[in-house]
Amino acid sequence: MSPGRERGGCQVSDESILETRGLTKAFGGFTAIKDVDLKVRRHGFHALIGPNGAGKSTFFNLITRFLTPTEGTILYKGQDISRVKAARLPDLGILRSFQISAVFPRLTLLENVRLALQHGKGVSYRFWQNETSLNELNDRAESLLADVGLGGRGAEPAGTLPYGSKRALELATTLAFEPELMLLDEPMAGLGTEDIGRIADLLEKASHGRTILMVEHNMHVVARLCDRITVLARGEVLAEGTYAEVSSDPRVIESYVGRSDAA
Ligand SMILES: Nc1ncnc2c1ncn2[C@@H]1O[C@H](COP(=O)(O)OP(=O)(O)O)[C@@H](O)[C@H]1O
Ligand SMILES: [Mg+2]
Structure with a gap:
Protein backbone atom coordinates (compact mmCIF):
# COMPACT_ATOMS: atom_id res chain seq x y z
CA MET A 1 0.00 0.00 0.00
CA ILE A 94 -21.43 -2.23 10.90
CA LEU A 95 -20.60 -5.86 10.13
CA ARG A 96 -18.22 -8.18 11.89
CA SER A 97 -16.92 -10.71 9.43
CA PHE A 98 -15.05 -13.99 9.25
CA GLN A 99 -16.89 -15.84 11.87
CA ILE A 100 -16.88 -19.05 9.93
CA SER A 101 -19.96 -20.28 11.82
CA ALA A 102 -21.93 -17.68 9.86
CA VAL A 103 -21.87 -20.10 6.90
CA PHE A 104 -24.67 -22.66 6.98
CA PRO A 105 -23.02 -25.91 5.80
CA ARG A 106 -26.19 -27.70 4.72
CA LEU A 107 -27.38 -24.86 2.53
CA THR A 108 -26.02 -24.23 -0.95
CA LEU A 109 -23.76 -21.29 -1.68
CA LEU A 110 -26.65 -19.48 -3.34
CA GLU A 111 -28.97 -20.13 -0.40
CA ASN A 112 -26.36 -18.83 2.03
CA VAL A 113 -25.99 -15.53 0.15
CA ARG A 114 -29.74 -15.25 -0.42
CA LEU A 115 -30.39 -15.65 3.28
CA ALA A 116 -27.95 -12.84 4.00
CA LEU A 117 -29.60 -10.65 1.37
CA GLN A 118 -33.01 -11.31 2.90
CA HIS A 119 -31.77 -10.32 6.34
CA GLY A 120 -29.92 -7.26 5.17
CA LYS A 121 -31.33 -3.77 5.03
CA GLY A 122 -34.41 -4.75 7.00
CA VAL A 123 -36.17 -6.01 3.88
CA SER A 124 -39.10 -8.16 4.89
CA TYR A 125 -39.32 -11.74 3.72
CA ARG A 126 -42.67 -11.14 2.07
CA PHE A 127 -41.13 -8.74 -0.39
CA TRP A 128 -39.21 -11.65 -1.89
CA GLN A 129 -42.26 -13.85 -2.34
CA ASN A 130 -43.15 -12.08 -5.53
CA GLU A 131 -41.49 -13.92 -8.44
CA THR A 132 -39.78 -10.91 -10.02
CA SER A 133 -38.24 -10.03 -6.69
CA LEU A 134 -37.15 -13.61 -6.19
CA ASN A 135 -35.36 -13.57 -9.54
CA GLU A 136 -33.72 -10.30 -8.65
CA LEU A 137 -32.63 -11.84 -5.38
CA ASN A 138 -31.10 -14.83 -7.18
CA ASP A 139 -29.33 -12.54 -9.66
CA ARG A 140 -27.92 -10.44 -6.87
CA ALA A 141 -26.76 -13.56 -4.98
CA GLU A 142 -25.10 -14.94 -8.14
CA SER A 143 -23.36 -11.66 -8.71
CA LEU A 144 -22.04 -11.56 -5.13
CA LEU A 145 -20.75 -15.12 -5.54
CA ALA A 146 -19.02 -14.09 -8.77
CA ASP A 147 -17.47 -11.12 -6.96
CA VAL A 148 -15.73 -13.46 -4.54
CA GLY A 149 -14.61 -15.94 -7.21
CA LEU A 150 -17.39 -18.47 -6.63
CA GLY A 151 -19.39 -17.69 -9.76
CA GLY A 152 -21.42 -20.56 -11.24
CA ARG A 153 -21.07 -22.64 -8.08
CA GLY A 154 -24.29 -21.55 -6.42
CA ALA A 155 -25.81 -25.06 -6.30
CA GLU A 156 -22.93 -26.61 -4.32
CA PRO A 157 -23.45 -27.28 -0.60
CA ALA A 158 -21.43 -24.85 1.51
CA GLY A 159 -20.29 -27.62 3.85
CA THR A 160 -18.09 -29.26 1.23
CA LEU A 161 -16.13 -26.12 0.40
CA PRO A 162 -12.44 -25.99 1.28
CA TYR A 163 -11.54 -23.56 4.08
CA GLY A 164 -10.36 -20.70 1.85
CA SER A 165 -13.51 -20.84 -0.27
CA LYS A 166 -15.65 -20.88 2.86
CA ARG A 167 -14.02 -17.62 3.84
CA ALA A 168 -14.75 -16.21 0.39
CA LEU A 169 -18.39 -17.28 0.79
CA GLU A 170 -18.52 -15.64 4.19
CA LEU A 171 -17.22 -12.45 2.61
CA ALA A 172 -20.06 -12.63 0.06
CA THR A 173 -22.63 -13.00 2.84
CA THR A 174 -21.09 -10.02 4.63
CA LEU A 175 -21.13 -7.90 1.47
CA ALA A 176 -24.80 -8.79 1.05
CA PHE A 177 -25.48 -6.48 3.99
CA GLU A 178 -23.77 -3.62 2.17
CA PRO A 179 -21.78 -2.69 5.25
N1 LIG B 1 -12.35 -12.32 29.85
C1 LIG B 1 -11.14 -12.01 30.36
N2 LIG B 1 -10.90 -12.07 31.66
C2 LIG B 1 -9.69 -11.75 32.18
N3 LIG B 1 -8.63 -11.36 31.43
C3 LIG B 1 -8.81 -11.29 30.11
C4 LIG B 1 -10.06 -11.60 29.49
N4 LIG B 1 -9.92 -11.45 28.14
C5 LIG B 1 -8.66 -11.04 27.94
N5 LIG B 1 -7.99 -10.96 29.11
C6 LIG B 1 -6.60 -10.52 29.30
O1 LIG B 1 -6.43 -9.26 28.64
C7 LIG B 1 -5.19 -9.18 27.98
C8 LIG B 1 -5.41 -8.87 26.52
O2 LIG B 1 -5.98 -10.00 25.88
P1 LIG B 1 -6.43 -10.00 24.38
O3 LIG B 1 -7.35 -8.87 24.14
O4 LIG B 1 -6.94 -11.36 24.06
O5 LIG B 1 -5.03 -9.74 23.62
P2 LIG B 1 -4.63 -10.02 22.09
O6 LIG B 1 -5.86 -10.29 21.32
O7 LIG B 1 -3.91 -8.78 21.67
O8 LIG B 1 -3.69 -11.19 22.11
C9 LIG B 1 -4.48 -10.50 28.23
O9 LIG B 1 -3.59 -10.34 29.29
C10 LIG B 1 -5.61 -11.43 28.58
O10 LIG B 1 -5.17 -12.45 29.45
MG1 LIG C 1 -6.41 -11.97 20.23
Missing part, protein backbone atom coordinates in the same frame (compact mmCIF):
# COMPACT_ATOMS: atom_id res chain seq x y z
CA SER A 2 1.51 3.29 -1.01
CA PRO A 3 1.25 6.09 1.51
CA GLY A 4 -1.17 8.91 0.79
CA ARG A 5 -4.84 9.54 0.93
CA GLU A 6 -5.95 7.71 -2.19
CA ARG A 7 -6.95 4.06 -2.06
CA GLY A 8 -8.43 2.09 -4.93
CA GLY A 9 -9.42 5.29 -6.73
CA CYS A 10 -11.33 6.33 -3.63
CA GLN A 11 -10.30 9.26 -1.50
CA VAL A 12 -9.67 8.37 2.14
CA SER A 13 -11.45 11.02 4.11
CA ASP A 14 -9.97 12.94 7.04
CA GLU A 15 -13.29 12.56 8.75
CA SER A 16 -13.50 9.59 11.11
CA ILE A 17 -16.40 7.18 10.81
CA LEU A 18 -15.46 5.36 14.02
CA GLU A 19 -13.81 6.85 17.04
CA THR A 20 -13.04 5.66 20.53
CA ARG A 21 -12.45 8.12 23.37
CA GLY A 22 -10.80 7.01 26.55
CA LEU A 23 -11.91 3.45 25.91
CA THR A 24 -11.09 1.27 28.90
CA LYS A 25 -11.85 -2.32 29.83
CA ALA A 26 -10.96 -3.91 33.12
CA PHE A 27 -11.37 -7.57 33.97
CA GLY A 28 -11.49 -7.54 37.75
CA GLY A 29 -8.31 -5.77 38.81
CA PHE A 30 -6.60 -6.17 35.43
CA THR A 31 -6.97 -3.41 32.84
CA ALA A 32 -6.78 -5.00 29.38
CA ILE A 33 -7.57 -1.74 27.47
CA LYS A 34 -6.39 1.56 28.91
CA ASP A 35 -7.72 4.88 27.79
CA VAL A 36 -7.54 4.18 24.05
CA ASP A 37 -8.29 7.03 21.64
CA LEU A 38 -8.52 5.71 18.11
CA LYS A 39 -9.90 7.20 14.93
CA VAL A 40 -10.78 5.17 11.86
CA ARG A 41 -11.10 7.38 8.79
CA ARG A 42 -13.98 6.93 6.39
CA HIS A 43 -12.92 4.72 3.46
CA GLY A 44 -9.68 3.82 5.19
CA PHE A 45 -8.29 0.30 5.63
CA HIS A 46 -7.06 0.36 9.19
CA ALA A 47 -5.12 -2.41 10.94
CA LEU A 48 -4.85 -3.09 14.62
CA ILE A 49 -1.67 -4.97 15.43
CA GLY A 50 0.41 -5.77 18.48
CA PRO A 51 2.08 -8.64 20.30
CA ASN A 52 0.02 -11.40 21.90
CA GLY A 53 -1.84 -10.20 24.95
CA ALA A 54 -1.76 -6.56 23.77
CA GLY A 55 -5.54 -6.27 23.98
CA LYS A 56 -6.48 -6.52 20.29
CA SER A 57 -9.29 -9.02 20.78
CA THR A 58 -10.60 -7.14 23.79
CA PHE A 59 -10.64 -3.88 21.82
CA PHE A 60 -12.33 -5.59 18.91
CA ASN A 61 -14.93 -7.15 21.19
CA LEU A 62 -15.67 -3.73 22.67
CA ILE A 63 -16.23 -2.24 19.23
CA THR A 64 -18.41 -5.15 18.11
CA ARG A 65 -20.28 -4.88 21.42
CA PHE A 66 -19.42 -8.39 22.58
CA LEU A 67 -17.95 -6.69 25.65
CA THR A 68 -19.11 -3.58 27.50
CA PRO A 69 -16.55 -0.87 28.22
CA THR A 70 -15.64 -0.08 31.80
CA GLU A 71 -15.09 3.55 30.76
CA GLY A 72 -15.01 5.64 27.63
CA THR A 73 -17.11 5.93 24.51
CA ILE A 74 -17.35 4.48 21.02
CA LEU A 75 -18.66 6.88 18.40
CA TYR A 76 -19.92 5.74 15.03
CA LYS A 77 -20.71 8.63 12.69
CA GLY A 78 -20.77 10.79 15.78
CA GLN A 79 -23.35 8.61 17.54
CA ASP A 80 -22.45 6.99 20.85
CA ILE A 81 -22.77 3.24 20.29
CA SER A 82 -20.95 2.10 23.43
CA ARG A 83 -24.15 0.67 24.89
CA VAL A 84 -25.85 -0.43 21.66
CA LYS A 85 -26.64 -4.16 21.41
CA ALA A 86 -24.39 -6.21 19.10
CA ALA A 87 -27.42 -7.41 17.13
CA ARG A 88 -28.28 -3.83 16.16
CA LEU A 89 -24.92 -3.05 14.55
CA PRO A 90 -25.76 -4.47 11.09
CA ASP A 91 -28.70 -2.05 10.88
CA LEU A 92 -26.26 0.77 11.47
CA GLY A 93 -24.00 -0.51 8.69
CA GLU A 180 -20.23 0.75 5.52
CA LEU A 181 -17.83 -0.43 8.18
CA MET A 182 -16.42 -3.95 8.12
CA LEU A 183 -14.67 -5.32 11.18
CA LEU A 184 -12.37 -8.21 10.37
CA ASP A 185 -10.98 -10.45 13.05
CA GLU A 186 -7.82 -12.12 11.74
CA PRO A 187 -9.17 -12.88 8.27
CA MET A 188 -6.01 -14.78 7.31
CA ALA A 189 -5.92 -17.05 10.35
CA GLY A 190 -5.63 -20.71 9.40
CA LEU A 191 -5.14 -20.05 5.69
CA GLY A 192 -2.30 -21.32 3.49
CA THR A 193 -0.17 -18.99 1.33
CA GLU A 194 -2.30 -19.37 -1.77
CA ASP A 195 -5.57 -18.66 0.04
CA ILE A 196 -4.00 -15.68 1.82
CA GLY A 197 -3.21 -14.09 -1.55
CA ARG A 198 -6.69 -14.84 -2.79
CA ILE A 199 -8.53 -13.51 0.27
CA ALA A 200 -6.27 -10.43 0.34
CA ASP A 201 -7.24 -9.74 -3.30
CA LEU A 202 -10.91 -10.03 -2.37
CA LEU A 203 -10.53 -7.76 0.64
CA GLU A 204 -8.74 -5.17 -1.43
CA LYS A 205 -11.62 -5.18 -3.88
CA ALA A 206 -14.26 -5.22 -1.13
CA SER A 207 -12.60 -2.27 0.59
CA HIS A 208 -13.31 0.17 -2.22
CA GLY A 209 -15.90 2.64 -1.05
CA ARG A 210 -15.96 1.06 2.43
CA THR A 211 -14.17 1.37 5.72
CA ILE A 212 -12.36 -1.63 7.18
CA LEU A 213 -10.86 -2.14 10.62
CA MET A 214 -8.91 -5.38 10.81
CA VAL A 215 -6.95 -7.27 13.44
CA GLU A 216 -4.33 -9.25 11.55
CA HIS A 217 -1.07 -11.00 12.41
CA ASN A 218 0.21 -11.39 8.86
CA MET A 219 2.40 -8.33 8.31
CA HIS A 220 2.72 -8.88 4.56
CA VAL A 221 -1.03 -8.58 4.32
CA VAL A 222 -1.12 -5.55 6.62
CA ALA A 223 1.65 -3.85 4.60
CA ARG A 224 -0.16 -4.53 1.35
CA LEU A 225 -3.71 -3.57 2.29
CA CYS A 226 -3.67 -1.06 5.10
CA ASP A 227 -3.20 2.70 4.84
CA ARG A 228 -3.14 3.15 8.61
CA ILE A 229 -1.90 0.97 11.43
CA THR A 230 -2.38 1.25 15.16
CA VAL A 231 0.00 -0.72 17.34
CA LEU A 232 -1.33 -1.79 20.71
CA ALA A 233 0.89 -2.94 23.55
CA ARG A 234 -0.25 -3.73 27.09
CA GLY A 235 -3.65 -2.28 26.35
CA GLU A 236 -2.36 1.10 25.17
CA VAL A 237 -1.65 2.70 21.80
CA LEU A 238 2.09 2.41 21.27
CA ALA A 239 2.31 3.88 17.78
CA GLU A 240 0.18 4.82 14.82
CA GLY A 241 0.92 5.61 11.19
CA THR A 242 1.60 3.98 7.84
CA TYR A 243 3.26 0.57 7.69
CA ALA A 244 6.60 2.22 6.88
CA GLU A 245 6.27 4.50 9.90
CA VAL A 246 5.26 1.96 12.50
CA SER A 247 7.58 -0.81 11.29
CA SER A 248 10.60 1.48 11.67
CA ASP A 249 9.53 2.78 15.08
CA PRO A 250 12.04 1.53 17.68
CA ARG A 251 9.31 1.19 20.33
CA VAL A 252 7.30 -1.04 18.03
CA ILE A 253 10.32 -3.19 17.20
CA GLU A 254 11.12 -3.41 20.91
CA SER A 255 7.57 -4.56 21.72
CA TYR A 256 7.91 -7.41 19.27
CA VAL A 257 11.49 -8.41 20.16
CA GLY A 258 11.96 -12.11 20.67
CA ARG A 259 8.54 -12.96 19.31
CA SER A 260 7.83 -15.32 16.46
CA ASP A 261 5.15 -12.98 15.10
CA ALA A 262 7.60 -10.05 14.84
CA ALA A 263 6.74 -7.24 12.45
